[in-house]
Amino acid sequence: MLSSEKIKEVKEFAIKIRIETIKAIGNLGFGHIGGAMSIADTIAVLYDAVMKYDPKNPNWEDRDYLICSKGHAGPSIYSALALKGFFPIEELMTLNKPGTHLPSHCDRNLTTGIDMTTGSLGQGSSLAVGVALGNRCCGRKNTTYLILGDGEMQEGQVWEAVLYAAQQKLSNLIVFVDYNKKQLDGYTADINDLGDLKSKFEAFNWFAQEVDGHNVSEIYEAVENAKKQNEKPSAIILHTVKGKGCSFAENELYNHHMTVSRQQMEEALNVLLNELGRR
Amino acid sequence: MSAVLANMRVKEDKEMRNVYCETLMELSEENNKIVVLDADLMNSMGMTKYANKYPERTFNVGIQEANMVGIAAGLSATGLVPFAHSFGPFATRRCFDQLFLSCGYAKLNVRIVGSDPGVTAAYNGGTHMPFEDMGILRNIPNITILEPVDSVMLKDIIKQTSNMYGLFYIRLLRKNAVKIYEDSSTFEIGKGITLKDGRDVTIIATGIMVDDALKASDELEKTGISARVVNIFTLKPIDKELIIKCAKETGAIVTAENHSVINGLYSAVSEVIAESTLVPVEKVGVMDEFGEVGPLDYLKQRFKLTPESIVEKVKKVLKRKNS
Numbered sequence: 001m002l003s004s005e006k007i008k009e010v011k012e013f014a015i016k017i018r019i020e021t022i023k024a025i026g027n028l029g030f031g032h033i034g035g036a037m038s039i040a041d042t043i044a045v046l047y048d049a050v051m052k053y054d055p056k057n058p059n060w061e062d063r064d065y066l067i068c069s070k071g072h073a074g075p076s077i078y079s080a081l082a083l084k085g086f087f088p089i090e091e092l093m094t095l096n097k098p099g100t101h102l103p104s105h106c107d108r109n110l111t112t113g114i115d116m117t118t119g120s121l122g123q124g125s126s127l128a129v130g131v132a133l134g135n136r137c138c139g140r141k142n143t144t145y146l147i148l149g150d151g152e153m154q155e156g157q158v159w160e161a162v163l164y165a166a167q168q169k170l171s172n173l174i175v176f177v178d179y180n181k182k183q184l185d186g187y188t189a190d191i192n193d194l195g196d197l198k199s200k201f202e203a204f205n206w207f208a209q210e211v212d213g214h215n216v217s218e219i220y221e222a223v224e225n226a227k228k229q230n231e232k233p234s235a236i237i238l239h240t241v242k243g244k245g246c247s248f249a250e251n252e253l254y255n256h257h258m259t260v261s262r263q264q265m266e267e268a269l270n271v272l273l274n275e276l277g278r279r
Numbered sequence: 280m281s282a283v284l285a286n287m288r289v290k291e292d293k294e295m296r297n298v299y300c301e302t303l304m305e306l307s308e309e310n311n312k313i314v315v316l317d318a319d320l321m322n323s324m325g326m327t328k329y330a331n332k333y334p335e336r337t338f339n340v341g342i343q344e345a346n347m348v349g350i351a352a353g354l355s356a357t358g359l360v361p362f363a364h365s366f367g368p369f370a371t372r373r374c375f376d377q378l379f380l381s382c383g384y385a386k387l388n389v390r391i392v393g394s395d396p397g398v399t400a401a402y403n404g405g406t407h408m409p410f411e412d413m414g415i416l417r418n419i420p421n422i423t424i425l426e427p428v429d430s431v432m433l434k435d436i437i438k439q440t441s442n443m444y445g446l447f448y449i450r451l452l453r454k455n456a457v458k459i460y461e462d463s464s465t466f467e468i469g470k471g472i473t474l475k476d477g478r479d480v481t482i483i484a485t486g487i488m489v490d491d492a493l494k495a496s497d498e499l500e501k502t503g504i505s506a507r508v509v510n511i512f513t514l515k516p517i518d519k520e521l522i523i524k525c526a527k528e529t530g531a532i533v534t535a536e537n538h539s540v541i542n543g544l545y546s547a548v549s550e551v552i553a554e555s556t557l558v559p560v561e562k563v564g565v566m567d568e569f570g571e572v573g574p575l576d577y578l579k580q581r582f583k584l585t586p587e588s589i590v591e592k593v594k595k596v597l598k599r600k601n602s
Contacts, residue, residue: 126353126381129349137314
């Protein structure tokens with residue numbers, strides 16, 4: 001269990017991730033704001049309380065791996081990486097600019113600390129299974145974390161990977177589903193409903209849990225429970241709000257990719273800075 | 280590289296799949312990073328011996344080619360050296376996006392083995408008959424595309440690629456090949472091999488068409504035509520230097536491939552010719568058609584993949600050359 005001090009720290013880290021991400025996207029004037037915000041609290045838990053890594057040695061073999069299959073959430077991971085010292089924080093302002101190391105979708109060859117190239121939805125699932133299998137094959141005692149978007153679970157490849165991860169009893173694989181209930185064209189329930197994801201994972205012989213994806217203690221506890229599994233891969237369904245914590249995005253229906261005016265950015269940053277100041 | 284044409288070009292005793300399996304077993308003794316994947320075709324590929332000896336390094340994912348390719352890429356990200364097999368069409372067109380992004384764009388280290396190329400899919404018919412596999416994959420930047428012609432070359436190529444980094448496609452005849460190379464031969468990836476010299480025309484061939492090209496050359500010799508025979512076994516990166524040399528020295532080219540002429544060997548050779556020495560090029564290959572079911576001999580006739588077709592195209596190209 002996290003101490004109250006640590007909970008406070010992780011919550012602040014999540015706010016900082018949101019601040020840096022909104023600055024980077026706002027600086028450019030457009031970007032994938034919705035999904036970057038909904039996953040921010042999980043990224044904060046992973047980088048501040050869960051994952052083994054070394055910013056000075058990003059390719060350390062025994063590190064925990066993070067594969068963000070919803071590659072468009074890259075900007076919130078870049079913020080976490082910069083805040084943790086993988087690269088200078090100023091670099092965040094180069095997001096999507098010519099020659100940048102920070103592209104809209106995650107790229108293992110461009111960004112220090114990014115473990116896998118993703119962007120074509122669904123593909124991160126198999127890649128993560130491969131990484132988890134490979135690490136087990138090499139006798140490493142690390143964990144592979146995979147972040148899936150809810151919309152991308154409409155891709156058949158995800159379920160291929162889910163099936164085989166259970167077959168291989170990949171207990172070193174922990175999957176988060178960012179169940180924010182929306183995809184680019186609207187609500188997932190209106191387009192191709194994903195329904196009860198926990199039951200679906202359980203039917204595939206996974207250990208599955210559901211948590212409030214904006215509650216850092218709940219996320220942390222779920223990871224602890226998952227790590228106790230010896231025979232099954234784990235899924236943590238994060239009930240989230242797309243655009244969470246970003247004043248101009250949270251209440252918009254179509255907030256997958258948005259244009260951001262300077263005024264909107266400043267208002268959103270003020271809200272978050274005030275929240276940080278109150279802590 | 281020192282590749283020598285075999286004295287006797289006869290059907291080999293051992294099937295290519297068995298050579299593939301034995302080579303991987305040998306290599307795995309010394310290289311504990313090699314891992315093998317399949318999508319429910321391990322028995323067809325003769326890989327059960329490998330799976331029994333190295334169960335911890337064998338991953339049969341079931342009928343999930345896209346997942347297999349992604350898993351192979353993921354395994355390579357942890358330092359392992361994967362060889363992933365399925366039948367050619369399923370190993371390529373079924374999972375092109377995974378090959379393109381998860382392997383190629385991500386710069387990971389994966390060997391894809393697509394078996395039963397072109398008409399050799401025979402009784403499995405049109406659904407299983409890849410005339411487009413190499414053509415699709417040629418679009419992936421930096422991929423290496425290889426088509427070993429016999430077991431000597433296969434063994435050498437498997438060994439070499441196990442020590443190289445990148446995305447490789449190995450187009451593999453599963454059954455018995457015709458022996459083309461002496462046992463002592465070694466090969467350089469990216470370099471073609473002149474199997475027989477000639478002055479009037481160059482026949483550039485790949486895969487099962489190499490034997491037919493040599494037969495055609497012998498036939499042409501009887502009529503006073505001196506046809507050089509070159510085996511291009513690396514479709515990408517293609518041996519530009521050798522193609523240009525042949526164009527300059529013989530002034531005419533005929534390509535021969537068990538693949539669609541669109542985006543296969545004919546296209547690749549023509550691209551080199553178009554930007555260098557303009558000489559007439561003719562082609563033997565599948566003319567923008569789907570496959571169909573039948574025995575190999577029938578299919579070779581049906582799609583005009585024969586020594587006779589090569590002879591005919593040589594005569595045609597020589598008319599163009601001399602006009």
